[in-house]
Amino acid sequence: MNSANDQMLEMFLFEMTSLLEQLDDILLTSEKNQSLTEDNVGEIFRIMHTIKGSSAMMDFNVISTVTHRLEDTFFYIRDNGIQSELFTELFDLMLDATDFLKSQLEAIQGGNPLTEGNDELVDRAVNFLAVLNGSAQAGAPGASPAAPAPPVTPAAPEPVAEGGCAYRIEVLFEEDCGMENLRAFMLVTTLKQQCSIVSMDPPDIESNPDSASQIMINGFTLVVTSELSLEKVQAIAEGTMHVKHVTTTPLDAVPQTGDGSSSSDISGEQYEVQVRFDDESGMENLRAFMLINSLRSNCRIISYIPSDIEGNPASASVIVEQGFQITLETPMPQADLQRVLETAMYVKSALISPLTKAAPDARKPAPQAAAAAVGPGAPQPAPAAAAPLAKAPAAAKTPADQAGKPIKQNLINVSLSKLDELMDLMGELVITESMVTRSPDLRDIPKLDNFYKAARQLQKLTDELQDMVMSIRMIPVAGTFQKMQRIVRDMCRALGKEADLVTMGEETDIDKTIIDGIADPIMHLVRNAMDHGVESPEEREAAGKPRKATVTLCAQNTGGEILITVSDDGKGLDAEKLLAKGKLNGILTKPAGEYTEKEAFMLLMMPGFSTKDQVTEFSGRGVGMDVVKKNIEKIGGTVHIESKKGYGMSVFLKIPLTLAIVDGMDISVGGGIYTLQITAINESFKATQDQVIIDTSGNEMIMIRGDVYPIIRLHRLYGVPDAITDIEEGILIWVQSGERSICLFVDQLIGEQQIVVKPLPKYLNKYDIKPCGISGCTILGDGNISLILDVGSIIENVMEKR
Amino acid sequence: MAEAAREAVATQAQDYVEDTIHGKFLVFYLDKQEFAIPIEYAVDIINVQPITKVPNCPDFVSGITNLRGKVIPIVDIRIRFGKPPQEHNDRTCIIMIEEKDFTVGLIVDSVSEVITLDDDDIAPPPNLHAGVEARFIQGVGKAENGIKLILDCHAVLDDDMPGADEEKEFYSNK
Numbered sequence: 011m012n013s014a015n016d017q018m019l020e021m022f023l024f025e026m027t028s029l030l031e032q033l034d035d036i037l038l039t040s041e042k043n044q045s046l047t048e049d050n051v052g053e054i055f056r057i058m059h060t061i062k063g064s065s066a067m068m069d070f071n072v073i074s075t076v077t078h079r080l081e082d083t084f085f086y087i088r089d090n091g092i093q094s095e096l097f098t099e100l101f102d103l104m105l106d107a108t109d110f111l112k113s114q115l116e117a118i119q120g121g122n123p124l125t126e127g128n129d130e131l132v133d134r135a136v137n138f139l140a141v142l143n144g145s146a147q148a149g150a151p152g153a154s155p156a157a158p159a160p161p162v163t164p165a166a167p168e169p170v171a172e173g174g175c176a177y178r179i180e181v182l183f184e185e186d187c188g189m190e191n192l193r194a195f196m197l198v199t200t201l202k203q204q205c206s207i208v209s210m211d212p213p214d215i216e217s218n219p220d221s222a223s224q225i226m227i228n229g230f231t232l233v234v235t236s237e238l239s240l241e242k243v244q245a246i247a248e249g250t251m252h253v254k255h256v257t258t259t260p261l262d263a264v265p266q267t268g269d270g271s272s273s274s275d276i277s278g279e280q281y282e283v284q285v286r287f288d289d290e291s292g293m294e295n296l297r298a299f300m301l302i303n304s305l306r307s308n309c310r311i312i313s314y315i316p317s318d319i320e321g322n323p324a325s326a327s328v329i330v331e332q333g334f335q336i337t338l339e340t341p342m343p344q345a346d347l348q349r350v351l352e353t354a355m356y357v358k359s360a361l362i363s364p365l366t367k368a369a370p371d372a373r374k375p376a377p378q379a380a381a382a383a384v385g386p387g388a389p390q391p392a393p394a395a396a397a398p399l400a401k402a403p404a405a406a407k408t409p410a411d412q413a414g415k416p417i418k419q420n421l422i423n424v425s426l427s428k429l430d431e432l433m434d435l436m437g438e439l440v441i442t443e444s445m446v447t448r449s450p451d452l453r454d455i456p457k458l459d460n461f462y463k464a465a466r467q468l469q470k471l472t473d474e475l476q477d478m479v480m481s482i483r484m485i486p487v488a489g490t491f492q493k494m495q496r497i498v499r500d501m502c503r504a505l506g507k508e509a510d511l512v513t514m515g516e517e518t519d520i521d522k523t524i525i526d527g528i529a530d531p532i533m534h535l536v537r538n539a540m541d542h543g544v545e546s547p548e549e550r551e552a553a554g555k556p557r558k559a560t561v562t563l564c565a566q567n568t569g570g571e572i573l574i575t576v577s578d579d580g581k582g583l584d585a586e587k588l589l590a591k592g593k594l595n596g597i598l599t600k601p602a603g604e605y606t607e608k609e610a611f612m613l614l615m616m617p618g619f620s621t622k623d624q625v626t627e628f629s630g631r632g633v634g635m636d637v638v639k640k641n642i643e644k645i646g647g648t649v650h651i652e653s654k655k656g657y658g659m660s661v662f663l664k665i666p667l668t669l670a671i672v673d674g675m676d677i678s679v680g681g682g683i684y685t686l687q688i689t690a691i692n693e694s695f696k697a698t699q700d701q702v703i704i705d706t707s708g709n710e711m712i713m714i715r716g717d718v719y720p721i722i723r724l725h726r727l728y729g730v731p732d733a734i735t736d737i738e739e740g741i742l743i744w745v746q747s748g749e750r751s752i753c754l755f756v757d758q759l760i761g762e763q764q765i766v767v768k769p770l771p772k773y774l775n776k777y778d779i780k781p782c783g784i785s786g787c788t789i790l791g792d793g794n795i796s797l798i799l800d801v802g803s804i805i806e807n808v809m810e811k812r
Numbered sequence: 813m814a815e816a817a818r819e820a821v822a823t824q825a826q827d828y829v830e831d832t833i834h835g836k837f838l839v840f841y842l843d844k845q846e847f848a849i850p851i852e853y854a855v856d857i858i859n860v861q862p863i864t865k866v867p868n869c870p871d872f873v874s875g876i877t878n879l880r881g882k883v884i885p886i887v888d889i890r891i892r893f894g895k896p897p898q899e900h901n902d903r904t905c906i907i908m909i910e911e912k913d914f915t916v917g918l919i920v921d922s923v924s925e926v927i928t929l930d931d932d933d934i935a936p937p938p939n940l941h942a943g944v945e946a947r948f949i950q951g952v953g954k955a956e957n958g959i960k961l962i963l964d965c966h967a968v969l970d971d972d973m974p975g976a977d978e979e980k981e982f983y984s985n986k
Binding site for chain 2 (some may be wrong): 729774
């Protein structure tokens with residue numbers, strides 16, 4: 011039971027996250043264009059509605075209350091539009107709301123209790139709706155701000171001029187809402203503003219309390235005439251509180267058919283659809299709910315069975331056993347409908363059978379208007395439908411195939427821990443393979459042609475497998491980049507600057523673990539660019555630049571590495587200012603005059619260095635750049651800065667494609683074996699005694715092509731006994747990390763090998779092993795362990811000591 | 813119904829396992845002295861295999877070794893107890909013990925037997941001398957063939973003990 015719950019929660023979180031991302035995206039683009047298309051309003055409304063539904067199902071009431079209010083707001087906007095003056099307020103409200111929702115999701119993820127309630131946000135939404143109401147119907151008698159959910163505009167009910175279409179509206183209320191007659195009355199009041207009521211059944215809702223039970227059993231039926239389109243009438247009815255289900259059907263027999271445009275809005279063929287979900291999908295009721303929601307955009311849902319999917323988790327098992335049955339009406343051709351259904355997530359199969367126009371009444375679920383001449387029909391598909399049912403799949407398959415493969419259906423969600431495990435296993439396999447093919451036992455066997463042939467084949471396959479496993483873990487950086495749009499927007503408003511964020515290469519794939527590792531650094535860099543780099547519009551104009559600055563985020567795959575660039579066209583770096591500041595902070599290690607421009611830029615990444623004089627909300631605490639550098643180095647990457655004063659600056663992040671498997675060079679010192687990342691090695695060479703320079707404090711150095719580099723004896727650094735101490739017998743390896751290089755003195759090179767990086771055991775964490783230059787370990791082909799050297803921290807370690 | 817029944821069976825089985833290992837101790841030698849550890853800690857006993865030394869660790873951490881693809885840290889219990897180091901021979905063993913969420917190997921002179929001790933046979937450790945060794949002792953077991961010192965595995969592996977700070981300082985100064 012517990013695990014089923016967990017699974018549900020996981021699914022909930024996953025769906026929430028993607029919906030919120032989608033929402034953010036819509037909001038930001040809409041804000042940028044300063045327009046809100048009907049599609050977008052509809053989409054936001056749908057997202058809010060879905061979140062409300064699923065969070066209520068999961069018992070996250072805070073989330074559902076907030077989204078409910080927002081849903082109301084958008085419901086209103088959808089019907090009545092919104093003045094562009096109100097955009098700013100609306101977007102602020104919505105973005106704050108998404109922030110709040112995200113914080114709640116994080117709380118759920120972290121297992122923390124949710125916020126008790128967010129009255130502030132709810133009040134804002136309600137007030138905003140009131141403002142909307144007020145401005146839309148200026149002069150209407152005081153729109154009360156307390157007016158809750160539905161757009162109950164308390165304008166005087168003026169009957170719509172005769173004309174328009176007639177509709178029959180059948181309404182079912184939620185089972186336990188109580189006082190059905192009162193609810194029905196409220197619905198009537200709401201409708202009266204837009205429609206004129208022709209008749210109601212039961213007619214005496216106001217005076218007769220018994221009508222409540224009648225409505226409970228039979229539903230509430232209304233005949234109205236209105237100029238509004240069918241959807242709008244339907245939407246008004248659906249927007250009323252406690253309404254569970256609304257069926258609106260146009261009545262043809264209206265004498266004053268107006269322009270006749272409305273009734274044909276959504277009409278067309280009626281179909282009955284039998285949907286089966288994937289066996290393992292779980293939470294079938296939620297899936298069904300989401301399916302219904304997505305269908306609403308282009309179909310009119312007449313009914314579905316089981317009908318209580320939203321409120322009753324037990325309906326999931328009913329769906330598993332009997333499938334989910336929808337009766338709907340859509341102008342789409344059947345093939346399109348089939349495709350829409352089949353591309354919906356987790357849908358295994360969908361059987362569509364066309365209904366004749368007359369049929370739906372017979373098929374409607376039991377609680378229907380008593381006025382309906384046909385008695386309540388069985389909810390199961392009538393046997394008469396069997397023939398078209400059988401035909402449907404065959405007919406539907408072909409167009410689906412022609413229309414190209416459905417995208418969503420081919421995706422599966424896998425937990426990251428499983429992928430990590432797969433990666434570990436892959437690593438073991440690579441090690442074991444080299445254990446077999448390089449086994450010392452093989453040396454004694456003279457003829458092994460077939461063995462080596464098979465071994466080569468095996469090697470090829472494991473290589474391919476490894477590439478495949480790695481590619482599974484790759485995801486595009488687009489998600490990370492998208493979040494930056496929001497940051498740029500927020501900062502523009504807070505700092506009074508104008509800037510555009512241009513992203514390039516969002517489709518570049520990077521290992522999931524690395525993506526997680528670069529999100530924060532990129533955010534820091536974008537903030538820095540906005541805060542320190544980009545000038546105010548006035549300054550920019552004075553400098554002859556366009557008012558609007560451009561911040562560019564670019565990712566590209568350069569073979570073994572990913573290059574991520576964050577650049578701006580702001581004021582750039584001033585090397586002299588940097589040096590002056592560095593002097594003030596006392597972090598210069600040599601006279602300021604000796605610093606090259608490049609070295610001066612590197613000062614930015616020293617801990618505690620900040621060029622900005624005052625601390626702002628966003629940056630300036632001087633923790634930014636050194637944290638960026640640390641985080642990037644943690645995932646094996648490097649940072650470097652380029653800038654031209656007055657023309658902006660660029661930060662380049664070089665990041666490895668993956669963390670787990672790297673090309674290494676095995677070296678030996680004393681009895682022990684160490685591994686260096688190939689990428690860190692510049693070259694290796696033998697040195698003679700007279701090439702070595704020794705300074706006054708006994709430090710050894712060597713000159714390579716005109717530059718002097720310190721020599722670090724690994725055996726001395728790690729206190730290894732029995733190592734070669736004669737500089738002419740061992741070998742020097744010139745290694746580099748970022749801008750700094752040293753030469754390591756080791757006994758000998760053993761060979762190049764692909765290694766699987768493993769962390770050191772947790773038990774050793776307390777002994778500060780990483781700072782002394784060992785970042786992890788790996789298991790060698792012979793089963794021994796080699797320690798992986800991290801050139802960056804060796805250099806840091808040595809520099810500290812000097 | 814069925815679930816409840818299955819759960820009941822599972823609990824019973826677990827109780828059974830706990831019963832069978834409760835009060836059992838793995839006995840090993842260090843010099844002439846016999847030590848015992850509760851058997852639920854010991855997950856494996858292996859012969860000494862190549863150990864890779866790790867820099868910056870205290871002396872009693874011999875290094876790391878590869879146990880079937882897992883990297884396991886090794887603690888030399890002789891040095892941990894302040895005894896002089898000894899050459900490994902064919903009787904030297906590594907006992908893999910599992911503490912909290914990590915596994916650590918302990919190098920011991922040799923493993924002798926598994927014994928059962930009633931709770932009544934275990935006396936609290938004497939509080940007289942607070943030597944290095946004494947703070948690792950959780951109790952004194954009185955078996956038929958002699959006295960066994962029962963190790964507190966937690967204390968052996970955990971550094972956060974009185975006196976541990978000086979020890980750490982000592983090692984980092986070295």
